[in-house]
Amino acid sequence: MRIESSVTAISWIPSEAVEGLPKLPFTMGVAHYDDPPPDVIEDLDAMREADAFREANELRAFIEVGEDGSITDCGHLGTGHLGVTRIKVGPKELSVAAVALPTIQSEPEVGDGWVRFKQTAGGRTGAPAPRRVSGKPFFRINSAIAWTTLALTIKADGSSEHELVGASPFPRHWIYDKDGKLVQKSGTIDFEQWYREAHGENTPWGTEDSDAFVTDAESALERELSKTIMRSDATSKPSQLAVDETLTEQGETGDGIYLLLDGILAVEVDGETLAQVGPGAILGARALVEGGRRTATLRAVTPAKVVCASTDDIEPSALEELAGAHRREEG
Numbered sequence: 001m002r003i004e005s006s007v008t009a010i011s012w013i014p015s016e017a018v019e020g021l022p023k024l025p026f027t028m029g030v031a032h033y034d035d036p037p038p039d040v041i042e043d044l045d046a047m048r049e050a051d052a053f054r055e056a057n058e059l060r061a062f063i064e065v066g067e068d069g070s071i072t073d074c075g076h077l078g079t080g081h082l083g084v085t086r087i088k089v090g091p092k093e094l095s096v097a098a099v100a101l102p103t104i105q106s107e108p109e110v111g112d113g114w115v116r117f118k119q120t121a122g123g124r125t126g127a128p129a130p131r132r133v134s135g136k137p138f139f140r141i142n143s144a145i146a147w148t149t150l151a152l153t154i155k156a157d158g159s160s161e162h163e164l165v166g167a168s169p170f171p172r173h174w175i176y177d178k179d180g181k182l183v184q185k186s187g188t189i190d191f192e193q194w195y196r197e198a199h200g201e202n203t204p205w206g207t208e209d210s211d212a213f214v215t216d217a218e219s220a221l222e223r224e225l226s227k228t229i230m231r232s233d234a235t236s237k238p239s240q241l242a243v244d245e246t247l248t249e250q251g252e253t254g255d256g257i258y259l260l261l262d263g264i265l266a267v268e269v270d271g272e273t274l275a276q277v278g279p280g281a282i283l284g285a286r287a288l289v290e291g292g293r294r295t296a297t298l299r300a301v302t303p304a305k306v307v308c309a310s311t312d313d314i315e316p317s318a319l320e321e322l323a324g325a326h327r328r329e330e331g
Helices: 021-028 044-049 191-197 220-232 285-289 316-330
Strands: 002-012 055-065 071-076 079-082 085-089 092-096 109-111 114-124 146-155 160-167 172-176 182-186 214-216 239-241 246-248 257-262 265-269 272-277 297-300 304-309
Touching: 002 146, 002 160, 044 055, 044 079, 055 114, 055 146, 071 114, 079 114, 160 172, 160 182, 220 257, 220 316, 285 316
Parallel strands: none
Antiparallel strands: 002 055, 002 172, 055 071, 055 079, 085 092, 109 114, 114 146, 146 160, 172 182, 182 214, 239 304, 246 297, 257 304, 265 272, 265 297
8 A cells, every 4th residue: 555645845035034235135126025825735836936935845755555564665756846036127027047956855764654754955046145154165155045854754554744854044934734734834034044154064965954943833814814914014113022021911901912923932821831823823812802901921932023913904803703712722
């Protein structure tokens, strides 16, 4: 019996994720940020042709299981995909071919009733990015390297598990399961670290990978509300939270609602951590519909960026639904 499964990572550049002087081409409209990828992958090749992502790591594999339940064969079926970078020069739009690095596929690890596969895919844009970097050679012309490293375990009973083993600090990485559904996200993004350090030996093609903070994907309702908030413009500029700094305190009054743009926050009730939330989460809805007092303390697990949104841009029914979902999660 042949069993196949997969996991896919899509890497993209969210709005306002680039910092410092490199942000200038985005501000001038020469380069562009990306729209959030879809909730479900339907056609990866079509997404690449539409410049809908910077890169994708498609780890696809199979195992063959004998009648006695033993694993008789296994192998990789997937590969990496790099998007087409489009830049504007005056009235014209040019396509710049990205530079793909060789996809790294580790030898499958075979256990008792399972096989674990690991794959790294990534590359860099074709456009030059002259800059000072950390470590030798201290100056680079080519852009920094972006990548993801995925693991997939396929079991003889037909089930499978996946993991984001490592990833570049930039851009954002979204993880899709074997059915193409969004299930996880990288929780942090660090452009400066990536821009200065993701080169040479500091990559899986050199001697090291980078760990990735991973959170479960937020609800479809939150993703839809996030789009509304970002389109309507937030009521304040993004605020930065340092590690262990609190966004809200349980029991205090508050009438703001927050969109978490980057980082991971712990949800604490009566001193106990009930959950961790990542980018895209909308926070504070319960206080708005339950008397104006915060029902949880929100504490930064990593450096985080949040924006305070206007409740005028959100339908009351959507706030009620969101508050109800968070009530169930905390209960």
